[in-house]
Amino acid sequence: MKYAIVYSSKTGNTAALADRLHDILPHEHCVYFGDTSHYSPDLGADLIFAGFWTDKGSCDDRTRVFLKNLQNTKIALFGTAGYAAPDYIHSILKQAEANIPVNNTVLTGFVCQGKMQPAVADKFAAMLEKDPEDAKGKLLRDTYQEGLSHPNEEDFANFKKWAEGFIH
Ligand SMILES: Cc1cc2nc3c(=O)[nH]c(=O)nc-3n(C[C@H](O)[C@H](O)[C@H](O)COP(=O)(O)O)c2cc1C
Structure with a gap:
């Protein structure tokens, strides 16, 4: 299974998660690790880990645009938020997922608090x-x-x- 880690981070919290993810997952299957601007669907990722920071209760704008363009892929969202009560995290993930076209498969996401x-x-x-x-x-x-x-x-x-x- 080829995977990509594509993330948006303004002040480093979500970037820190992305770095950890890159350390944890087997490198030989990684086709991309970086921000949204240089990712290409031609890389052939079967699974995309999409990292975001929370803006107005949803994913940030760069991630929103990135997610809207994904097709026929498995997607696992991860991110950070200033406020991290469980119900709010659930809502953030739902709001972010709403940007993903229906021909993709959305997997369980992860959000934690960031400074x-x-x-x-x-x-x-x-x-x-x-x-x-x-x-x-x-x-x-x-x-x-x-x-x-x-x-x-x-x-x-x-x-x-x-x-x-x-x-x-
Ligand atoms: C313009 C702006 C809007 C934000 N809106 C929210 C929000 O709606 N809810 C929330 O929990 N945190 C919000 N935050 C906090 C960030 O999501 C949080 O600090 C996050 O960890 C930043 O991630 P980063 O360091 O990867 O950029 C906002 C931060 C900024 C700068």
Whole structure:
């Protein structure tokens, strides 16, 4: 089975997952490892691992365009999100999968938390300065702080387990 790892990552969280995946899977079957811009269907991948970062509750735009163009392939999505409650992760994957044409086969995906950019800290600081009890501001603060250590070793261990499910 030939596979490709194609990913989009703005600040490195999803790139870190992609690197791990590349380390875990057997290299002799890998036909592509890199960003969306240089991938070609002519490489003949039977399985595409498509990595994304979460934007507006779905995959980022580059991944969205990439997914829309895939045909007759098996696809396993993986990614990171600033907020990673299980229901939300489920919803992110559903939103991302909705971009994939129906002649493809979508396999079980994986999403874990990733650190958010420092600008987010300014945002919740301003919200809490205005109202220290602002529930949204508090959630954003807690999520941001929790995210600073992610993806962490537990995320990578879960990701490895997920990835190893594809090795036969
Ligand atoms: C413009 C922008 C929009 C984002 N939207 C969301 C979102 O809707 N939900 C979420 O959980 N995280 C969101 N995030 C956080 C990123 O998805 C998260 O930090 C991710 O790990 C970034 O991955 P990367 O380091 O591979 O770029 C957003 C980040 C940016 C910069």
